[in-house]
Amino acid sequence: xxxxxxxxxxxxxxxxxxxxxEEVEGSPVEPASLENKAEDPDAPxxxxxxxxxxxxxxxxxxxxxxSEELEATRQERDQYLDAxxxxxxxxxxxxxxxxxxxxxxxxxxxxxxxxxxxxVLDNLDRALEAGGDIREGxxxxxxxxxEVLGNEGLLPVASDGQPFDPNVHEAVMGQPSEExxxxxxxxxxxxxxxxxxxxxxxxxxxxxxxx
Numbered sequence: 001x002x003x004x005x006x007x008x009x010x011x012x013x014x015x016x017x018x019x020x021x022e023e024v025e026g027s028p029v030e031p032a033s034l035e036n037k038a039e040d041p042d043a044p045x046x047x048x049x050x051x052x053x054x055x056x057x058x059x060x061x062x063x064x065x066x067s068e069e070l071e072a073t074r075q076e077r078d079q080y081l082d083a084x085x086x087x088x089x090x091x092x093x094x095x096x097x098x099x100x101x102x103x104x105x106x107x108x109x110x111x112x113x114x115x116x117x118x119x120v121l122d123n124l125d126r127a128l129e130a131g132g133d134i135r136e137g138x139x140x141x142x143x144x145x146x147e148v149l150g151n152e153g154l155l156p157v158a159s160d161g162q163p164f165d166p167n168v169h170e171a172v173m174g175q176p177s178e179e180x181x182x183x184x185x186x187x188x189x190x191x192x193x194x195x196x197x198x199x200x201x202x203x204x205x206x207x208x209x210x211x
Contacts, residue, residue, distance in 0.1 A: 113152060120145045157192035159185050159203040168192055170202040177208040184208045 120141055127137030157168045164171060164183045175186055185205045192203030 113148075116148045116151070117145070120148065153196035155194055157194060157199070157203045159188040159192065159205050161185065164205070164207050168194065168199050168202055170204050171207045172204050174207050174209040176211045178211055180208040182208055182210045 123141040123144060127134040127141060130137065159169060162185050164185055169185065172189060177186060180186065186208050187206040188203055190204040192201050194200065
């Protein structure tokens with residue numbers, strides 16, 4: 001068509017262009033494109049539908065794993081409890097054995113001491129049966145008794161002429177003295193003793209004080 005014809009018939013040109021536009025906008029979709037879209041794994045609709053299925057498949061496995069872990073923890077707990085019970089029973093048995101052994105040793109020590117004191121008792125009986133002046137016999141018996149007790153760790157506390165020591169001495173009274181310094185023991189009323197270095201009875205003494 002020539003330029004003159006276009007100028008003469010402008011309405012015809014507009015109709016032709018409108019039909020072309022309408023055909024492009026309303027063109028049907030090809031079946032092949034629909035099939036490709038359905039087979040596309042990245043399609044959002046299909047991913048959302050497959051998510052619950054995946055969760056249903058992994059859920060039971062997780063529950064089984066948790067159940068097995070819980071059962072293993074319970075077994076470990078039971079093992080610890082059994083070990084603790086056995087340890088407690090062993091400790092209790094050990095304590096009882098130690099108590100029995102301690103009582104046995106004390107009994108043996110007492111028996112040994114009594115056996116050593118029996119000769120002293122025999123000497124006292126002989127001194128009483130002899131009559132007369134028994135001073136020498138009593139002195140010998142006393143020395144024998146002191147020796148036996150000394151072998152067991154019993155020693156007398158030094159007192160007369162010694163400085164007063166509150167750890168081993170007990171002052172029953174104070175006496176003025178010009179010859180002794182203050183705190184010096186002047187007299188012993190009752191002898192004190194220590195057993196294996198431990199005071200078991202303080203000596204009762206008179207202590208000098210300033211005039």
